[in-house]
Amino acid sequence: MKAELIAPCGINCSVCSSYLAREAGLPVRRGKINHCPGCRPRDRKCSRCRGHGRINKVRFCAECELFPCEFLNRLESRYMTAYPLQESPIGNLRHIAKKGMRSFLAAERKKWKCPDCGGVLCVHNGKCYRCQEIVSWRG
Numbered sequence: 369m370k371a372e373l374i375a376p377c378g379i380n381c382s383v384c385s386s387y388l389a390r391e392a393g394l395p396v397r398r399g400k401i402n403h404c405p406g407c408r409p410r411d412r413k414c415s416r417c418r419g420h421g422r423i424n425k426v427r428f429c430a431e432c433e434l435f436p437c438e439f440l441n442r443l444e445s446r447y448m449t450a451y452p453l454q455e456s457p458i459g460n461l462r463h464i465a466k467k468g469m470r471s472f473l474a475a476e477r478k479k480w481k482c483p484d485c486g487g488v489l490c491v492h493n494g495k496c497y498r499c500q501e502i503v504s505w506r507g
C-alpha cells in the first residue's frame with residue numbers, strides 16, 4: 369500500500385473495488401466492474417472543494433479550514449454503514465495527521481490483509497481479488 373493511493377478525502381484507493389479490478393486485470397463490465405488507477409494518479413484533488421467555491425490547495429482534507437465539511441461527513445457515514453467492511457475516511461485523516469503516513473499505511477496493511485492468501489480485501493464487497501471470485505463491485 370502506497371501513500372499516493374490515499375486520496376485527499378482519506379479513502380484508501382488500494383481497497384476500492386475499481387482499483388482492485390484494474391490491478392487484477394478483470395474485464396470491465398458496465399456498472400459491475402469498473403477500472404480506476406486511484407484518485408491521485410488521476411490527479412483528482414478533493415472533488416468537493418470546487419463545490420465550496422474554493423481553490424484546492426490542501427494535500428489532505430484534514431488540512432482544510434472547513435474540515436470536516438458536509439461532504440466529508442456524508443462520505444464518512446456511507447463508508448461506516450453501507451459496505452461489508454467499514455472504513456472511516458475522517459479517522460484515516462486523523463491518524464495520518466497525528467501519527468504520520470508510515471504508521472497509517474502499516475495499520476492499513478494489517479487491517480485489509482486477506483486471512484487466506486495475504487492479498488488485499490475490498491471495502492466495497494469484502495472480497496479478496498486474488499483468491500475469491502468477483503462478479504461485481506458489490507460482490
Ligand SMILES: [Zn+2]
Pocket residue numbers: 482483484485486487488496497498499500
Ligand atoms: Zn485472498
